[in-house]
Amino acid sequence: MNLLRTLKRCAVAGAAVLAAVSLQPSSASAAASSPAPPVVGGQRAAQGEFPFMVRLSMGCGGSLLTQQIVLTAAHCVPATGNNTSITATAGVVDLNSASAVRVRSTKVYRAPGYNGTGKDWALVKLAQPINLPTLNIADSTEYNTGTFTVAGWGSAREGGAQQRYLLKATVPFVSDASCSSSYPTLVAGEEICAGYTQGGVDTCQGDSGGPMFRRDNAGAWIQVGIVSWGEGCARPNRPGVYAEVSTFAAQIRAAAATL
Missing domain, CATH: 2.40.10.10 (Trypsin-like serine proteases)
Known part of the structure; x- marks a missing residue:
């Protein structure tokens, strides 16, 4: 890199x-x-302007590709596999809001062949769907x-x-x-x-x-x-x-x- x-x-x-x-x-x-x-x-x-926006706990952003899968960058996540270490926060513009929806991850998929140059996309599967619009x-x-x-x-x-x-x-x-x-x-x-x-x-x-x-x-x-x-x-x-x-x-x- x-x-x-x-x-x-x-x-x-x-x-x-x-x-x-x-x-x-x-x-x-x-x-x-x-x-x-x-x-x-x-x-x-x-509030509600971009309901598909997601904040990931490692300090990255993302968007709801589906109600249970977040699209993010490959450089934000580890290798493809089971992963329960990430928390997705959604549904709010204020991360401290009591209305925030927080869901843990179950799996990560990182773009095949990603090596720090190009191909910078990844998916994070959530433990349960988030009932919000997707992008x-x-x-x-x-x-x-x-x-x-x-x-x-x-x-x-x-x-x-x-x-x-x-x-x-x-x-x-x-x-x-x-x-x-x-x-x-x-x-x-x-x-x-x-x-x-x-x-x-x-x-x-x-x-x-x-x-x-x-x-x-x-x-x-x-x-x-x-x-x-x-x-x-x-x-x-x-x-x-x-x-x-x-x-x-x-x-x-x-x-x-x-x-």
Whole structure:
């Protein structure tokens, strides 16, 4: 794993693979305009706004692929197998809320061939279903453009503490060509970038595994990315890098069917 990929993922020593990104500015699209107004550290999400969001106890985010399976990042979890060590918290924007639903894991499935570069997706099966809406995943690159929403409980600034309340922000698509100029190790076809050229809005430490999503043609939310890595948080010309969900959609669904 090269240095750039390590910077965002492993920002908090001691938290088993915490890392990756939390709502602060990042970016690298020469064509992207700045947000108006800038959302530094994100804005607080409303209760019920993103009901599919999940917080995992190792310090990562995730989304409900089904009511009993969480889609997250491979770098957040250990190898595939039985695992009862993870607690998923859902149903609230305030992690301290008495209304939070908390369910333990039973199994983990990490993307085959994951080695720290690309293929950054994983599944966590829960002991019981959570009765909340799920988040559809993109099957094609049709939605890999435009403006995306990101959300998480990660740091509101680079090196900062993780958050009690769910934060949200929007970030624009960054082309592979532009992103590769910032990150020569970008795995085109497996990773997708988003952020502002001047920085100011991005995901950060503790947002790893959370979804990057947008509206589909029917107006429903659809997931196009999984928070993966980046250099710092919200730095100019350093966009966030996300696992490209459409590339792995068939594998994700097939793996979920086996859990």
